[in-house]
Amino acid sequence: MKNIKHQNTEEKILDAAKEVFTEEGKAGAKMQMIADRAGINKSLLHYYYRSKDKLFAAVFKFAFGKMASRIFDIFKSDDDFFTQIEKFIENYLSAIIKNPFIPMFILGELNKKHNNIAAELIIKSGVNIDFFEDLVNEQIKKGNIRETNPKKLIINILALCVFPVIAKPLIEPIIFDNDKNAYNEYIKNRKDEITQIIFSQIKP
Amino acid sequence: MKNIKHQNTEEKILDAAKEVFTEEGKAGAKMQMIADRAGINKSLLHYYYRSKDKLFAAVFKFAFGKMASRIFDIFKSDDDFFTQIEKFIENYLSAIIKNPFIPMFILGELNKKHNNIAAELIIKSGVNIDFFEDLVNEQIKKGNIRETNPKKLIINILALCVFPVIAKPLIEPIIFDNDKNAYNEYIKNRKDEITQIIFSQIKP
DNA sequence: GTCTATAAATTGATAGAC
DNA sequence: GTCTATCAATTTATAGAC
Structure with a gap:
């Protein structure tokens, strides 16, 4: 349930x-924009989160958690390995499509030269692929x-899932001639395509 | 020859x-940073490029050109198709590795809500995959x-080339346990890996 | 907790001397 | 062409009333 009335200001x-x-x-986000979007006064932002950096940290932590935490849980299920892979691709892809700005946001901030905040939060997250x-x-x-x-395998899966979504502003005009429906159709069939590619790589 | 002495201020x-x-x-780039890096006065930026927007447009145009223009030229060679694909992957990958910030920059700006400049330049570029x-x-x-x-094929190639580089700040710590050499070794072998995956998809 | 007012610093841009 | 000085607007952050 996402669009429920907000309980509190925070x-x-x-x-x-x-x-x-x-x-x-x-850098592009302004405190005033956030206050406007929240329908409150700018000062309240500082009352709840002392600074822009702190507010950013909270958002980044959430965003990274959304895309990284527990995504490997599917591999702890009782399904056979191929089903696990298929479900992983399905889950991850739908998470990205539902939140198309998040992967770009994470990668964008991590690639900024002077953003230690984001890099530190990654380390602290303790996510690992053991x-x-x-x-x-x-x-x-x-x-x-x-x-x-295994390392190469997981990177390939992530690449095939993430890229078509973050590169949409490039793919839709150049590859699909600005045909929105063609792009959407492509994304809709993406799960089966990725699954087929990955299976062809690992099946005996 | 890149590190030649600059001829002129522009x-x-x-x-x-x-x-x-x-x-x-x-948004994160400041005119003062650029002036400092160029070793000149801030006012000169405005003398040569009237505004930050205009300077940004020049940079974006260059960056997009670097990654997009003539990358398909390889497919006009006399080589057989498989050799063309292999060379394309090699060329594109080495272009990205040589300029690791550029793909992220292009995708990042295109994904900003209020950046018409970048989006317009893409359209004007006239790049197509016909x-x-x-x-x-x-x-x-x-x-x-x-x-x-063909559309799916080219997106898959690009995804497998671009993602490992733009996701380095995520891959190096999480997948390779902060082992810089392991990551570099991985990238070095990437061309063969991608070629093998793509060939397995298209070979009869 | 929430607001108004305002400080303090940053930043894009211009005027004008040389 | 290049610089100094400065403006005008923006933006983060705080003080203080209610």
Whole structure:
């Protein structure tokens, strides 16, 4: 339930900040925009979050958590490995499509020269892929999949999921001749396409 | 020859602007930073480029040209199609690695809500993939490659090339445990990996 | 908690001397 | 062409009334 009436001001601010920061980037986002979008006074931003940096940190932490935390949970299910992969692609892709600005926001801020805040939050997050690596190696040993580098595998999956969404402003005009429907149709079929590519890489 | 002494002030400014804009984004880049980096006075920026918007436009045009113009020229060579694909991946990948900030810069600016300048420049650029599409369809007809959607094919190639570079600040710490050498080694072998994946998709 | 008013610093841009 | 000085607007942040 997302569009429920906001309970308190702090929530209103955070929701507005999520929108503005992800749409405009840290430098492009202005405190006034966030206040306007939240329907409150600018001073209240500082009352709840002492500074723009702190508000940004809260938003970045949320955004990164949204895309990174627990995405590997699917690999702890009872499904066979191929079903797990398929479900992972499905879940991740739909998360990106539902929040198309978030991946761009995360990558954009992390690539800024002077943004230690974002980089520090990544380290603190403690996200790691150990479980996934163990799982893949186990599947190889069992003979379920071909010899496969787990690191390379996960990067390829993420690349094929993320790029078509963050590159939409390039793909829609150049590849699909500004045909919005053609792009949407392409994205709709993307899950099956990625699954097929990945399976062809790992199936014995 | 890149590190040759700058001839004139206009070039110095543009070179500095390229660096600062691509590293910090349009909103994060400040005219003072650019002046400092160029070793000149802030006023001179306005003397040569009337406004920040105009300077940004010049940089964006250059950056987009660097990554988009003539990248399809390789498909006009006499090589057989598989060699063309391999060379394309090699060229594109090395262009990205040599200019790792540029793809992020282009995508970042295009994804900003209120950046008409960048979006307009894309349209004006006139880049299109017609030639590549014709070529792929011809190869299918000849039976050289499997039934393949050219649009999907080119997006997959670009995704596999671009993502590992723009996601470096995420991949190096999380996937490679902050091992810089491991990441570099991964990138070094990337061309062969992508080529293999793409070939497995199109070879009969 | 929420607002108005205002400070303090930053920043894009211009005027004018040389 | 290049610089200094300065303006005008923006923007983060705080003080203080209610």
